[in-house]
Amino acid sequence: MIQVSGLAKTFSSKKGNVTAVAGVDFEVGAGEIVGFLGPNGAGKTTTMRMLTTLLKPSGGSAIIAGHDLLRASGDVRRKIGYVSQTGGAKPAAIIRNDIALQGRLHGMSKSEAQARTAAVLAEFEIEDLAERTSATLSGGQRRRVDMALGLIHRPPVLFLDEPTANLDPQSRALVWSHIRRLREEHGTTVFLSTHYLDEADHLCDRVLIIDQGRVVAEDSPERLKAAIAHDTIQIDVADAVDQAMDTLARADGVHSVTVDGYSLSLACDHADQTLSVLLRQLDLAQVRVESVRVLKPSLDDVFMAITQRDRTETAEHANA
Numbered sequence: 501m502i503q504v505s506g507l508a509k510t511f512s513s514k515k516g517n518v519t520a521v522a523g524v525d526f527e528v529g530a531g532e533i534v535g536f537l538g539p540n541g542a543g544k545t546t547t548m549r550m551l552t553t554l555l556k557p558s559g560g561s562a563i564i565a566g567h568d569l570l571r572a573s574g575d576v577r578r579k580i581g582y583v584s585q586t587g588g589a590k591p592a593a594i595i596r597n598d599i600a601l602q603g604r605l606h607g608m609s610k611s612e613a614q615a616r617t618a619a620v621l622a623e624f625e626i627e628d629l630a631e632r633t634s635a636t637l638s639g640g641q642r643r644r645v646d647m648a649l650g651l652i653h654r655p656p657v658l659f660l661d662e663p664t665a666n667l668d669p670q671s672r673a674l675v676w677s678h679i680r681r682l683r684e685e686h687g688t689t690v691f692l693s694t695h696y697l698d699e700a701d702h703l704c705d706r707v708l709i710i711d712q713g714r715v716v717a718e719d720s721p722e723r724l725k726a727a728i729a730h731d732t733i734q735i736d737v738a739d740a741v742d743q744a745m746d747t748l749a750r751a752d753g754v755h756s757v758t759v760d761g762y763s764l765s766l767a768c769d770h771a772d773q774t775l776s777v778l779l780r781q782l783d784l785a786q787v788r789v790e791s792v793r794v795l796k797p798s799l800d801d802v803f804m805a806i807t808q809r810d811r812t813e814t815a816e817h818a819n820a
């Protein structure tokens with residue numbers, strides 16, 4: 501549904517050039533929900549602005565919903581919805597009118613636009629705000645209005661730039677369930693950026709990690725976690741720390757052991773399978789175990805690992 505190849509953007513000014521996006525390639529299938537992660541300034545918004553026809557790429561191309569981004573930008577615009585990082589609601593406009601006008605701009609008749617407006621107001625639970633202006637809303641309320649504006653024409657492809665930034669947990673959950681429902685009921689394809697890694701973990705089929713304008717990793721959240729970060733097992737022993745350390749360091753599937761007092765921390769694969777074997781070996785070595793904890797890697801660990809690694813590699817290149 502989205503095919504991007506070599507897409508790049510360099511901003512030029514008198515002070516010099518900034519390469520915001522250094523040539524990215526990726527695909528998003530029909531009905532997929534794909535997360536776009538990366539640190540501040542990585543190039544997420546710039547990529548989204550190019551894909552939504554708001555910014556002219558310096559290089560590369562993209563096909564969106566069957567239309568060429570550069571040659572048929574009008575067709576692309578009709579197929580997409582975009583909720584920008586800063587939102588699209590006009591501060592002084594009455595919300596109901598603003599959303600209906602958006603519908604009219606998408607070619608709806610007056611009554612159709614009114615009906616759709618009522619529907620999206622209800623979907624985002626903002627009917628009671630409809631006669632107010634966006635300037636008077638809280639950040640989280642405004643974010644829901646932004647979503648309603650982006651969805652008025654029920655686009656098959658949706659670009660969301662940090663849709664849940666600054667939302668309280670309840671509003672985030674509302675936006676998540678809405679995104680899932682769009683996919684289930686309408687097969688909507690969603691490409692969304694986020695800094696909340698748990699969001700990507702819960703919501704996305706796949707994540708792309710972008711750093712310094714390049715895609716540095718791409719996979720399902722589960723596989724990324726498995727590939728990058730190990731499980732951790734923490735074992736507290738009552739005595740015989742050295743004995744325990746020897747036993748565990750020799751065990752299969754254990755990558756490293758660190759000791760802090762009577763507490764041992766093991767990096768290993770498949771902790772759930774390894775654990776019972778380790779406990780049996782400790783028992784044979786006559787080590788008394790007081791407590792055991794298994795920690796699974798979070799997407800944060802993966803994200804930190806990948807973006808740190810990317811920086812180190814870049815620094816090495818610069819030094820070479």
Ligand SMILES: Nc1ncnc2c1ncn2[C@@H]1O[C@H](COP(=O)(O)OP(=O)(O)OP(=O)(O)O)[C@@H](O)[C@H]1O
Nearest residue numbers: 511518519520538539540541542543544545546547
């Ligand atoms: N109009 C512009 N002129 C010059 N540089 C720009 C412009 N827009 C963005 N940049 C630069 O391009 C880089 C990428 O910015 P972008 O907004 O795409 O990052 P982002 O990944 O969305 O970050 P954030 O998480 O903070 O929203 C940054 O270094 C930014 O300063």
Ligand SMILES: [Mg+2]
Nearest residue numbers: 544545546585
């Ligand atoms: Mg951004």
